Amino acid sequence: MPELPEVETVVRGLCASLPGRTILDVRLGKTDFIDDPVALAERLPGARICKVTRLGKFVSIDLVPCDPAAGMAEHFYLVIHLGMTGQLATRHSDDPVPPHTHVFVALDNGRELRYTDIRRFGRILLVPESGIAAFRDRLGAEPLEITLAEFRARLGSRRARIKALLLDQGILRGVGNIYADESLFRARIHPARIARNLTQAQLTALHQAVREILTAAIRLRGSSISDYVDADGKRGEYQFRHRVYQRDGKPCVRCREKIRRVIVAGRSSHFCPRCQPSPRGHKGSKRSLNPLMNTDKHR
DNA sequence: AGCTCTTCCTGAAAGC
DNA sequence: TGCTTTCAGGAAGAGC
Numbered sequence: 562m563p564e565l566p567e568v569e570t571v572v573r574g575l576c577a578s579l580p581g582r583t584i585l586d587v588r589l590g591k592t593d594f595i596d597d598p599v600a601l602a603e604r605l606p607g608a609r610i611c612k613v614t615r616l617g618k619f620v621s622i623d624l625v626p627c628d629p630a631a632g633m634a635e636h637f638y639l640v641i642h643l644g645m646t647g648q649l650a651t652r653h654s655d656d657p658v659p660p661h662t663h664v665f666v667a668l669d670n671g672r673e674l675r676y677t678d679i680r681r682f683g684r685i686l687l688v689p690e691s692g693i694a695a696f697r698d699r700l701g702a703e704p705l706e707i708t709l710a711e712f713r714a715r716l717g718s719r720r721a722r723i724k725a726l727l728l729d730q731g732i733l734r735g736v737g738n739i740y741a742d743e744s745l746f747r748a749r750i751h752p753a754r755i756a757r758n759l760t761q762a763q764l765t766a767l768h769q770a771v772r773e774i775l776t777a778a779i780r781l782r783g784s785s786i787s788d789y790v791d792a793d794g795k796r797g798e799y800q801f802r803h804r805v806y807q808r809d810g811k812p813c814v815r816c817r818e819k820i821r822r823v824i825v826a827g828r829s830s831h832f833c834p835r836c837q838p839s840p841r842g843h844k845g846s847k848r849s850l851n852p853l854m855n856t857d858k859h860r
Numbered sequence: 861a862g863c864t865c866t867t868c869c870t871g872a873a874a875g876c
Numbered sequence: 877t878g879c880t881t882t883c884a885g886g887a888a889g890a891g892c
Contacts, residue, residue, distance in 0.1 A: 562885070593868085618886085645885055646870080661870085680869040682886060721862055730887080737886070787872095787884095827864065828885075 563643040564618060565704065565735030566778035567789050567797060571649055572615040574792025575674075578651045579610045579622065583669040590663035594644075594678065596686035604637065604687065605666060611636070617700045617734025618642060620649060621693075636690045644682030646788045650675050679788060700734040704771050707733070712768040716756045723759065723767070724752035725826035736771065739784055739806045742831045744770040746805045751837040752830040753823075758840070777802065805831040 563571070587605045592598035607627030614621045622639040641649060654673050664676035664685065676685065688696050702711060715732050716723070726732055727741040736744070745752050747770035750763055759767070783789060783797030786807070790796055804814050809822035809831055818835040 564886095642886085644869095644887085678869095679871075680885085682869065684887090719861090725862080728886085826862095 562645050562737060562739070562786060563647065563783070563789055564737035564740055565615075565775055566740070566781075566799065567783035567791075568615050568618050568620060568643065568735070569779050570782045570791045570797065571643070572613055572620055575613040575620070575622075575649065575651065578672070578792070579668075579674065580612050581610065583607070583609045583627065584624075584666055585669055586667040588665040588667075591681065592663070594681045594683050594685060595664075596684065600687055601639075601685070605639070608637075615735075616640070616697055617703070617730055618737070619700075621688075638688040638690075638693050640686050640688050640696070641676065642684040644678060644680065644684065646679040647683035648675075648677040648788065648790055650677070650790075650792050650794055700730055701732040702734065704733045704735055704775055707768070709765060709768050713761070713764050716767075717759070717761075717764055719756040721756060722752065722826050723750060723754050723756045724828070724830055726756050727771070728826065728828065733771070735775075738828055738830075739786070739803070740771070740774055740778065742806045743804060744774045746832060746837060747774060749836050751839050752825045752832055754840045805833065807831065 584605045584607065587602050589595070589598055589602060595601055604626065605624070608624040609627065611623040611625055614623070620641040620643070622641070623636060624639060625636050626634045641647070643649070651668070651672050651674050654667065654671060658675070659677050661679045661681075662675050662677040663681070666674040668674065676683070702715065707715075716726050719726055724741055724745065727736050727744065728738065742752065744767060748763065748766040750759065750767055778784060778797075778799040781797060781799040781802065782791060782795070784799040784803065785796035786800060805820050808820045811820055812818070813820055813833040813836060816833065816835045818833050820831055821834055822829055822831050824830065
């Protein structure tokens with residue numbers, strides 16, 4: 562499932578093949594995951610691809626319309642979220658087409674950009690130049706760029722569970738279930754901890770853990786759990802480095818305790834019960850009869 | 861404010 | 877064996 566490292570890997574692949582190309586034609590299969598399929602089919606042909614970037618888990622393709630008559634044409638952006646099973650790849654037009662391929666963007670070099678998505682949880686939309694700043698702003702901070710001070714400010718005062726906040730794209734953009742669990746394990750923080758009850762040291766550790774985990778995952782071209790492949794159809798290798806994600810029942814690499822899976826914030830969460838101690842008073846551990854035991858010493 | 865539930869969708873795996 | 881059921885999950889929206 563594509564999260565920041567997977568999308569970053571796809572974007573790097575597309576950067577090698579798309580910029581400078583002109584779009585000749587668009588063909589669409591199922592369109593229920595496309596914001597405005599008519600606009601897509603009308604506006605893409607003739608447009609030139611300037612660059613490809615990542616915005617959290619979104620791929621953003623910067624386009625300039627072909628409009629020789631009207632000199633200064635406004636850029637627009639083809640923005641793609643890969644959802645759970647989305648794949649973006651450039652292929653030769655006569656390469657075999659995998660099932661569930663619903664968007665074909667023909668390029669001026671005999672190749673085409675294809676979007677394949679088994680479950681169609683992905684999204685495709687067009688964003689005008691005038692809307693791209695607002696689109697970016699309603700996403701949270703880039704996890705690889707956020708400073709410690711800003712990280713603390715965004716998370717440290719919240720009453721929600723830390724796992725829910727890590728997954729909230731309006732706070733941090735790009736972290737999903739795999740890297741949230743892996744980051745919390747590295748920082749030794751239980752996923753159900755309330756964010757504002759964490760110590761400054763724990764927030765610092767988490768800030769660093771998120772960046773280290775994401776950086777390491779990008780280096781290994783992401784995690785291939787089921788369907789994920791990059792723009793060249795290649796699988797990632799970070800799944801072999803997972804310490805907790807989908808390792809429930811297996812021994813913790815640090816202490817040999819069995820990794821557990823629980824639902825936190827509606828999502829399956831994997832953690833080591835010994836390395837990531839449960840919050841006081843939370844179900845699973847006996848609630849203390851002494852109310853003083855439930856006060857938070859750290860704030 | 862933040863939680864749970866539901867919806868979207870398909871294929872894999874479990875259940876019978 | 878072959879059918880049916882269950883589950884998984886990113887994000888958004890409803891309702892509490």
